[in-house]
Amino acid sequence: MKELFPKEHVMGFVGSLVLTLLALTVIMFKGMSNGVAITILLVTAAAQAIVQLVLFMHIGETEDKKALYVTIIYSVVVGLITVFGTLLAMVWGYM
Amino acid sequence: MNMEELFAPMKEPMILGAAISIVVGAIAIVVGLTYFKKWGWLYKNWLTTVDHKKIGVMYILVALIMLFRGGIDALLMRAQTSVPENKLLNAEHYNEIFTTHGLVMILFMAMPFIIGLMNVVVPLQIGARDVAFPRLNALSFWLFAAGCGLLNVSFIIGGSPNAGWTSYFPLAGTEFNPGVGNNYYAWSLQIAGLGTLMTGINFIATIMKMRAPGMKLMKMPMFTWSALITNVIITFAFPVLTVALALMTLDRQFGTKFFAMQDGGMDMLWANLFWVWGHPEVYIVILPAFGIYSEIISTFSRKNLFGYKSMVMSMVVISLLSFMVWVHHFYTMGHGVMVNSIFSITTMLIAVPTGVKIFNWLLTMRHGKITFTTPMLWALAFIPIFTIGGVTGVMLAMSSADYQYHNTMFLVAHFHYVLIPGTVFGVLAGYHFWWPKIFGFRLNEKLGKSAFWTIVVGFNVAFFPLFILGLDGYARRMYTYSADTGYGPLSMVSFIGAIAMAVGFMLICYNIYYSFRHSPRDENGDPWDARSLEWATHSPVPEYNFAVVPKINQLDEFWYAKKEGRDITAGKYERIHMPNNSGAPMWMAGVMFLFSFFFVFSVWSLVIVFGVLTLGFMAYRSFEKDDGHYIEVAEIEATERRLRGEK
Amino acid sequence: MSKVNKSVPLEYSTEENDLKIFGFWVFLGAEIILFATLFSVYFSLVDRTGSGPIGKELFEMPPVLVETFALLTSSFLIGLGVHAMRIGRTKAMMVFYILTLLLGAVFLGVEVNEFLTYIHDGATIQTSAFLSILMTLLGTHGLHVTFGLLWGSSILMQVKKRGLNAKTANKAFIFSLYWHFLDVVWIFIFSFVYLKGVL
Numbered sequence: 001m002k003e004l005f006p007k008e009h010v011m012g013f014v015g016s017l018v019l020t021l022l023a024l025t026v027i028m029f030k031g032m033s034n035g036v037a038i039t040i041l042l043v044t045a046a047a048q049a050i051v052q053l054v055l056f057m058h059i060g061e062t063e064d065k066k067a068l069y070v071t072i073i074y075s076v077v078v079g080l081i082t083v084f085g086t087l088l089a090m091v092w093g094y095m
Numbered sequence: 096m097n098m099e100e101l102f103a104p105m106k107e108p109m110i111l112g113a114a115i116s117i118v119v120g121a122i123a124i125v126v127g128l129t130y131f132k133k134w135g136w137l138y139k140n141w142l143t144t145v146d147h148k149k150i151g152v153m154y155i156l157v158a159l160i161m162l163f164r165g166g167i168d169a170l171l172m173r174a175q176t177s178v179p180e181n182k183l184l185n186a187e188h189y190n191e192i193f194t195t196h197g198l199v200m201i202l203f204m205a206m207p208f209i210i211g212l213m214n215v216v217v218p219l220q221i222g223a224r225d226v227a228f229p230r231l232n233a234l235s236f237w238l239f240a241a242g243c244g245l246l247n248v249s250f251i252i253g254g255s256p257n258a259g260w261t262s263y264f265p266l267a268g269t270e271f272n273p274g275v276g277n278n279y280y281a282w283s284l285q286i287a288g289l290g291t292l293m294t295g296i297n298f299i300a301t302i303m304k305m306r307a308p309g310m311k312l313m314k315m316p317m318f319t320w321s322a323l324i325t326n327v328i329i330t331f332a333f334p335v336l337t338v339a340l341a342l343m344t345l346d347r348q349f350g351t352k353f354f355a356m357q358d359g360g361m362d363m364l365w366a367n368l369f370w371v372w373g374h375p376e377v378y379i380v381i382l383p384a385f386g387i388y389s390e391i392i393s394t395f396s397r398k399n400l401f402g403y404k405s406m407v408m409s410m411v412v413i414s415l416l417s418f419m420v421w422v423h424h425f426y427t428m429g430h431g432v433m434v435n436s437i438f439s440i441t442t443m444l445i446a447v448p449t450g451v452k453i454f455n456w457l458l459t460m461r462h463g464k465i466t467f468t469t470p471m472l473w474a475l476a477f478i479p480i481f482t483i484g485g486v487t488g489v490m491l492a493m494s495s496a497d498y499q500y501h502n503t504m505f506l507v508a509h510f511h512y513v514l515i516p517g518t519v520f521g522v523l524a525g526y527h528f529w530w531p532k533i534f535g536f537r538l539n540e541k542l543g544k545s546a547f548w549t550i551v552v553g554f555n556v557a558f559f560p561l562f563i564l565g566l567d568g569y570a571r572r573m574y575t576y577s578a579d580t581g582y583g584p585l586s587m588v589s590f591i592g593a594i595a596m597a598v599g600f601m602l603i604c605y606n607i608y609y610s611f612r613h614s615p616r617d618e619n620g621d622p623w624d625a626r627s628l629e630w631a632t633h634s635p636v637p638e639y640n641f642a643v644v645p646k647i648n649q650l651d652e653f654w655y656a657k658k659e660g661r662d663i664t665a666g667k668y669e670r671i672h673m674p675n676n677s678g679a680p681m682w683m684a685g686v687m688f689l690f691s692f693f694f695v696f697s698v699w700s701l702v703i704v705f706g707v708l709t710l711g712f713m714a715y716r717s718f719e720k721d722d723g724h725y726i727e728v729a730e731i732e733a734t735e736r737r738l739r740g741e742k
Numbered sequence: 743m744s745k746v747n748k749s750v751p752l753e754y755s756t757e758e759n760d761l762k763i764f765g766f767w768v769f770l771g772a773e774i775i776l777f778a779t780l781f782s783v784y785f786s787l788v789d790r791t792g793s794g795p796i797g798k799e800l801f802e803m804p805p806v807l808v809e810t811f812a813l814l815t816s817s818f819l820i821g822l823g824v825h826a827m828r829i830g831r832t833k834a835m836m837v838f839y840i841l842t843l844l845l846g847a848v849f850l851g852v853e854v855n856e857f858l859t860y861i862h863d864g865a866t867i868q869t870s871a872f873l874s875i876l877m878t879l880l881g882t883h884g885l886h887v888t889f890g891l892l893w894g895s896s897i898l899m900q901v902k903k904r905g906l907n908a909k910t911a912n913k914a915f916i917f918s919l920y921w922h923f924l925d926v927v928w929i930f931i932f933s934f935v936y937l938k939g940v941l
Contacts, residue, residue, distance in 0.1 A: 004834055006825055013818040020810060023933055027803070027940055037941055041933040048929045056821045057922045059767075062754065067303055068767050075771035078331045078418050079778030082371055086782040088437070089422050090367055093430030227761045292772060300765040330768060334776035342783065342878070351867055351874035352792070353783065359790030359871035364783065371779070710892070717896050717913075 012055035019044045019051070100274075101696075104254050107188070114251040143676040145229035147214045148533060148636055150236045154211030155526065157243060159604075161203040164247070166600060168196035170593055173557070177590035179578040189574035190257040191250065191276070197260025198280070201380065202287060203243045205514070208522040209383040210239075210294055213322045216529055217298065219629035220316045222307025222647070224640050227300035228293075229674045230716075235290040235297070237684030242287025245691055249279040253695065256280035259572060261369055262343070264354035264362040269347050275695050278347060282691035285340045286684075288333050295329030298322060307628070309647035313407070316627040316651075317393075317400055321386025324410040325379050328417060332375035339368040348697060363428055370421040378417040381513070382410060384521025385452060388474045391524055392456050394625045395471040396463025402455040403650065409448035416445040426494040427501050435494035442492035446485060453478060468623070469543035473524035476551045477516045484512030487562070502572075505565025511558050523550075523603070531622045535634045536614040538606050546602035553595025560585035560592075626654040631664055633738040639671045639726055642735050668735075671726045683712040746908070751828050753915035755908050766916045770923050777927050780879045784935065787871040794870035797939030800860060805852045806936045810928065812852070816845035817925040820918045827914060832906045836898060839914070842921065843894045846887055853884050876935070883931060886924055893917060 023044040026037040053059045059068050105111045128134050141149060171192055175184040184192065214232070218225055226232050249255045253275040258267040267277050302323045306315065315323075343365070345351040352360040393400040400406065422430075422438040456478060465471070487509040491497050500506055531537045561569075569582050576582050620634040631653045632641050643666035649655060656663045690705035747755050754760050788797070823838030857877065860866070867877045897917055901910045 003829060004822060004826055004831065006822075009818065009821045009825065012821070013814070016814050016817075020814065020929075020932075023937060026937055034941065038938070041937060045929050045933045049926045052817065052922050052926050056817060057919055062750070062760075062763075064304075064760075064764055064767075067764070071768055071771045072774070074327070075331055075774040075778075077415075079774050079781075081418055082335065082775070082778050083782045083785065085419070085422070086364075086367055086371070087785055089428075089430050089434050090361065090364055090786045093434040227765060296765055296768045296772065299768050300761055304761055304764055330772050331775050334772045335779045338776060338779040338783070345867075345874070345878065349867070351878070352869075352871040353787070353874050353878075355871065358792035358794070358869065359787065360874075361786060361790065361871060364786055368779065368783070714892075714896060717893070718900065 008055055012051050015051050015055075016048050019048045101253055102251075104251060109188075110250060117247075117251070138678070139676070142681050143233075143678045145225070145233045145674050145676055145680075146638060147218050147226050147229065147232060150232055151211045151214030151216075152533060153236055154207040154214060154239070157240060158204050158208035158211060158522075161199050161207070161243065162600065165196050165199035165204055166597060168192045168199065170597055172196065173586075173590040173593040175574060176576070177587045179580070179583050180575055184574060186574045187257065190259075190572070191255040193572055194256050194259050194262075194280075195246070195250065198246060198256070198284075200514075201260065201376070202284065203239075203246065205380045205518050205522070206287075206291065207239055207243075208526075209325070209380060209518070210235075210291070212387070212522060212525045212529065213294075213298060213325070213383060215533060216525075216629055217319050217322050218301065218305070219532070219632065219636065219640055220319045220627050221302065221305060221310060222628050222641060222644050223301065223305040224644075224671065225674065226297050227305060228297050230677060230680060231293050231297055233677070233680035234683065235293045237680045238290030238293070238687065239287045241684040241688035241691075242283045242285070242290070244688060245279060245283035245286065245695075248692070249276060249283070253279065261366070261373070263369075264343075264346075264365040265356050267343065267347075267365070268354060268356075268362075270356070278344070278695040281340045281344045281347070282695055285337065285344075286687055286691055288336050288340070290684075291329055292333040292337070295326045295333065298326040299330060302326070307644050307647050309652075313404070314647060314650045314652075317389035317403070317406055318383070318386035318627075320407055321382045321389070321410060324414045325382045328375045328379050328382070328414050331418070332372050332379070335368060336372040336376075339365065339372065342368070344694075348694075363425075366425050366428065367421075370424040371418075373424065374421040375417045377510075377514075378413060380518045381521075382413065384477075384518050384525075385410070387521045387525040387528070388456060388477060389459075390625075390627065391470045391474045391528055392459050394528075394623055395466050395468055395474075396460045397466075397624075398459055398463040399651065400455070401458040401461075402451075405451055406455055409451045412448045413445060416441060416448075420445055423492060423494070423497070426497045432494075439492055439494045443489060446489050446492075449485060453482065468527075469538070469540055469547060470524040470528040472544060472547050473520045473527070476547070477520045477524075480516040480520075480551070480555070481513060484509055484514075484516060487512065500565065502570060503565035504561040504569045504571060507571050508558050508561035508565060511561075515554055515558075528623070529629075532620065532629055532634050532636065536610060536616050537622055538610045539614060542602055542606040542609060546599045546606065548599075549602060550596050550599030553592045553597075553599055555592070557589050557592025557596060560589045564589075624657075626651040628653050631656075633735075637734050637738060639673060639731070642666075642668055642731050668728045668731045670728055671731065672723055673726055674723045675721055677721075679712060679716065683709065686712065751915075752906070752908055752911040753827075754912075759908055759912040762912055763916060763919075766919055770919065773923060777882075777930075780875070780882060781930070781934070784875045784879050787875045788939075790871040791873075792870035794873055795863075795865050796872070797876070797935070800863075800865060801936050801939050802856075803936070803940070805856055806932065809849050809852050810932050812845045812849045813925050813928050816842040816849070817922055819845070820921050824915060824918045827906060827911055830906070832901065835906070835914070836901060839894065839898055843891055843898075846891050846894075846921075850884060850887055850891070853880065857881075879935065880931065883924065883927055886927075890917070890920060890924060893920070 023041055026032055026040050053072065059065060059072070105114055128137060141153065144150060171184060172189065175181050175189060214226070246256075256262065256276045256279055258272060258277055258280075262277060262280050265271060267280070302315075302319060342351070342353045346353050346355065352358045354360055354362045354365045356362060389400050389406065420438060420442045422434060423442045426435050426438070456474075467475075487505070491500055491506065491509055527538055527543060564582055564585050567580075567582070569576065569580070620632050620636075621630040622634075623630070628645065628647075631645065641664065643664055645652065645663040653663060686705050686708045690702060690709060693701040693705065745757070747760075754763060819838045820842040823835045823842065826832075826834040826838060857880075860873075860877075865873055867874050894917055897910070897913045901914065904910055
């Protein structure tokens, strides 16, 4: 029975629960400034994404890992450019 | 929509004429196939194929037909604007024609042409037997065909899209465009775009994982490198278009407020999303052309490509930068100096890696032994003419100056000066270059060169005047102008150039017919004495590409093997595993065509039916048991003997 | 079939299998861009509520927490399912996968209820730009989950009928990648739509 619950997975699950609770603190503590809140959200979300990628999706387990990391990092970079470029041109540029 | 509105376009004589010729043409094809009893052959060998070479040929065939459709649009536009206050086309027609011209040329001519060439050539260049996912590859083609069919049906049933190929809101919204034309826009691009996204994933997997043993990334031919980078851009740009078109559909057909003019909508957001996709798209169509030029220039200078590493790096840099420049398409939209400055800088930066490539091509030719074949002529014309397009691009990149040039004929001239010498000359060069690999004979050189000169001269006569007209204040997308603007004479010159280009393209078509009838049949697979692996196998290419997969030690292994008298195709035959043909991709695309056709007209009951059928096809594929088939050693031996010309 | 590689897990063991997993990772890269685009639109339109309600007025944390916990747990369970598959425990694998899909259904149920509540309160997808993108972003994720339920069920049927072999293991593994990805997207929705929305 124990062999069905490998340590990494259980730790990963606990980790993501902890990170979710941490994210919840931004609404639990009323006095928090916006900047701090957004930072906490960004860090916890990114950390959970990494937990998923590495511990659950086993991105690093084959010889393709270099290509896979490049793929994911490239898409995250392009995604961020899309989000922030859009905000820059559509919202912040008009402020 | 009632029947009268549906077929209203046919009240116009030109459209009615076109509709009749399409029906007559279709009947002629059906009658011909039946009379010559070729339905079985067509279905077995072409419609159900998963062979990358045949899929590539089909892509290119459709691209050539669409080149004519888009070309006729162009001739109509040039004819209409050749004299002031012309009555050939009214404003509404003109709008539909420039919209269709742009959509057809970029999405249904340039894209299939380059994807077709990548399909034919890349697996051969890397020594693979097919792409990573052959069934998906077939589906990509048929989805493209479905999207293409949808756009082509629009002008006879319901009306063409008319808001430009960029389809900006609010003009593209239902308040200003209540008909179905722009619904066709959304769905034909969506369906074709899905096919292209699948191609992107397919070719990345193919190039990363299926190269011949010993062919490391830095030993790949340059066309394959360009294909890899292009498919990376495809994979990361097309999802943006998918979202944008979905939002457009929701706004037009379900009353959402994304791009609306009330309730918080942001009409300019459409332009932003469109160009986040649209700018990488133009690099998608140009990079494979750069790869083709690299192959042709090195082959016909009989020299290694100069600066291999910098060629690779420049394409990698271009791919990243291509996602960072899009706002230069709408500097004048009002977001101010800071934003414009950032994007001006990134836009000017992206000219640098392209410049590196131009110098590398020139240095490749230096001290080379140059032969002026038709493909080489296209490549040589590309270099100076594309450079004109490129430097006018740097002019446009300066946002403050762009306030003068934006949406004038100057812009139109710029992008035609990069797209035509870049992409069109490139695919024409590639098509001439690789034609003998597929068909076993070369296209006629004399006809090829006549077509070349006619098109190149015609192109410059057609488009150079537009730079001047644009600086004179002639705006784009205008169906007419008054005589006292003075635009008349140069517009007439431009029209004459367009006619010359049309003659050139007809010569290209005639060349196909002439060469089929008269060209000597190639005995070996290497008519140009070329450098890369695809020339090491026979022409036409057997189903399995290579009887024995060659081992690679260096870049241009085949070239060195020839020089040193080695046969890189020698080895022991083993049974070869190949995928089975399947009709499912074609039928599934047909169902998706019907799904989107009825969606355009909001016939929800049928939309649901065909949507469920689409899911049904996916379920079928999931449960399907298909292990492919083996080609046994005896058959390989017989095929190889036959192709070598032995009895 | 081509050579079988015995030194890697079953789902990677043939050339075709290896290619399919690689191709799916590339597809996930494309999906990241798809959701990034939806997020770009969301952040651009989040304050453009017209005459309609703002996020703070709509969002209720308890159902959101149920959805989050359901997806996180389902992600954990499918991870256990893949592990069970690798040690050859087919029955355990199927149990974990079924539980995963059930939790996915719970997630969908709560989300559908959320949408119905909004609509009942007069906040529809047509009310404002904010509501249009909110429901499109959540809806796209939800549609992906729905498709996942259909896909996952068909894989389970194949495992039951044909047993665990190179093909079925490959499909089950790829499905797990999809499921984990949807969980990651949800985490970003949870953080930047709901939590940020009620700050």
